[in-house]
Amino acid sequence: MAGIKRVGVLTGGGDCPGLNAVLRGLVKASSFDHDIHVVGFEDGFAGLIKDRTIRLDADAVSGILPRGGTILGSSNKDNPFRVPAMINGELTFEDRSDEAMRTFDRYGLELLVVIGGDGSLAIGNQLAEKGMPVIGIPKTIDNDLGATDVTFGFDTALSTACGALDKLHTTAESHHRIMVLEVMGRYAGWIALEAGLAGGGDIILVPEIPFKVESVVSAVKDRKFLGRNYTLIVIAEGAKAEGGEVHVAKVVEESTDAIRLGGVGDWLAAELEKRLETEVRVTVLGHLQRGGSPTAFDRILGTRYGVHAAECAAKGMKNVMVSLKGIDITEVPLSDAVKELRRLDPQSELVHVARSVGTRFGDE
Ligand code: F6P
Numbered sequence: 001m002a003g004i005k006r007v008g009v010l011t012g013g014g015d016c017p018g019l020n021a022v023l024r025g026l027v028k029a030s031s032f033d034h035d036i037h038v039v040g041f042e043d044g045f046a047g048l049i050k051d052r053t054i055r056l057d058a059d060a061v062s063g064i065l066p067r068g069g070t071i072l073g074s075s076n077k078d079n080p081f082r083v084p085a086m087i088n089g090e091l092t093f094e095d096r097s098d099e100a101m102r103t104f105d106r107y108g109l110e111l112l113v114v115i116g117g118d119g120s121l122a123i124g125n126q127l128a129e130k131g132m133p134v135i136g137i138p139k140t141i142d143n144d145l146g147a148t149d150v151t152f153g154f155d156t157a158l159s160t161a162c163g164a165l166d167k168l169h170t171t172a173e174s175h176h177r178i179m180v181l182e183v184m185g186r187y188a189g190w191i192a193l194e195a196g197l198a199g200g201g202d203i204i205l206v207p208e209i210p211f212k213v214e215s216v217v218s219a220v221k222d223r224k225f226l227g228r229n230y231t232l233i234v235i236a237e238g239a240k241a242e243g244g245e246v247h248v249a250k251v252v253e254e255s256t257d258a259i260r261l262g263g264v265g266d267w268l269a270a271e272l273e274k275r276l277e278t279e280v281r282v283t284v285l286g287h288l289q290r291g292g293s294p295t296a297f298d299r300i301l302g303t304r305y306g307v308h309a310a311e312c313a314a315k316g317m318k319n320v321m322v323s324l325k326g327i328d329i330t331e332v333p334l335s336d337a338v339k340e341l342r343r344l345d346p347q348s349e350l351v352h353v354a355r356s357v358g359t360r361f362g363d364e
Helices: 019-034 045-050 097-106 120-128 154-175 191-201 213-225 264-277 297-312 349-356
Strands: 007-013 037-041 053-056 083-087 090-094 109-118 135-140 177-185 201-204 231-236 250-251 259-262 280-284 320-325 328-333
Touching: 007 019, 007 045, 019 037, 019 109, 037 045, 037 297, 045 097, 053 328, 083 109, 097 120, 109 120, 109 297, 135 297, 154 177, 154 191, 154 231, 154 264, 154 297, 177 191, 177 264, 191 201, 191 349, 201 213, 213 264, 264 280, 297 320, 297 328, 297 349
Parallel strands: 007 037, 007 109, 109 135, 135 320, 177 231, 177 280, 201 231
Antiparallel strands: 037 053, 083 090, 250 259, 320 328
16 A cells, blocks of 8 residues: 555544644645645545545645635535435435445545544444545544544634633623533533633533532522622533433434434523522523634644644555544554543543532532
């Protein structure tokens, strides 16, 4: 594989800020340092199945560094191993991975770079098992991939959530209200915990620490007793009450991961209003966390990932995922990359620090 000349790239799953920085890093380093030609596939794996490509050279990626989203388009529904099809009015799924393999060959590609979260990287791994050489790049605002210390996109989502908390703080204080901010993160509480820490959340509720409504009520009352007539609660969309279930907003059958979480913030607000006299308002931050210009951190991390992927390609490496370990960019086997989700450790230093400054987690 050493000396490869043609590489394909796609951005799969939910988008996040920094995708364009990765594409720019990959394309520029491929072209300037390694004389590798890059072909972009549109809308994630859909482009590979349906043969839809985009010219990707240094000119095409010029000026995209600060842009949110992805110039390639993305999709979290198009899995070549499970393509939705309506047959006799019924939703069925077809394996069209052979078509994806054929598109790859048609362009004379020697490697596919998959920029994605656990779902897209798992598909990349399946394609690798079928014989397509793949390099993964870890993307998601959720920061929940076990094989890297940090995914790009997380820092931007975090700063959006922290900014929202700062704004809620002032209005909560004026109106003596309880403000609930529901943030994304799926089954991991990274955005909630770190935004809560950075934005001074009084109560942080995360999936890894099931909460009791009564404990949340006590935390609000304790604050009142100290003269604090308002409370900021940050709740992760995947948080659940002890003995309860996660709140599902939607089931998207065609998607590899069909469950869309959401609604726990409204549920908690209703429970609190039954037990307290204070008014409760809910803000669901939603896709604002995925949009907009990436932070400097995400631009740099994204660029490093893209450049490193080009270097791996030039060295003939395959079936690895680029990864941040400490301060270094390295690689891990692609099969390891999709093994486990990275979730919060309730005993971790970050949780300890939050508790030390008086933050409550609803588990006391
Ligand atoms: O994985 C990223 C993420 O933004 C999650 O935090 C969230 O649960 C999900 O994607 C939302 O997906 P969709 O864009 O399909 O609503």
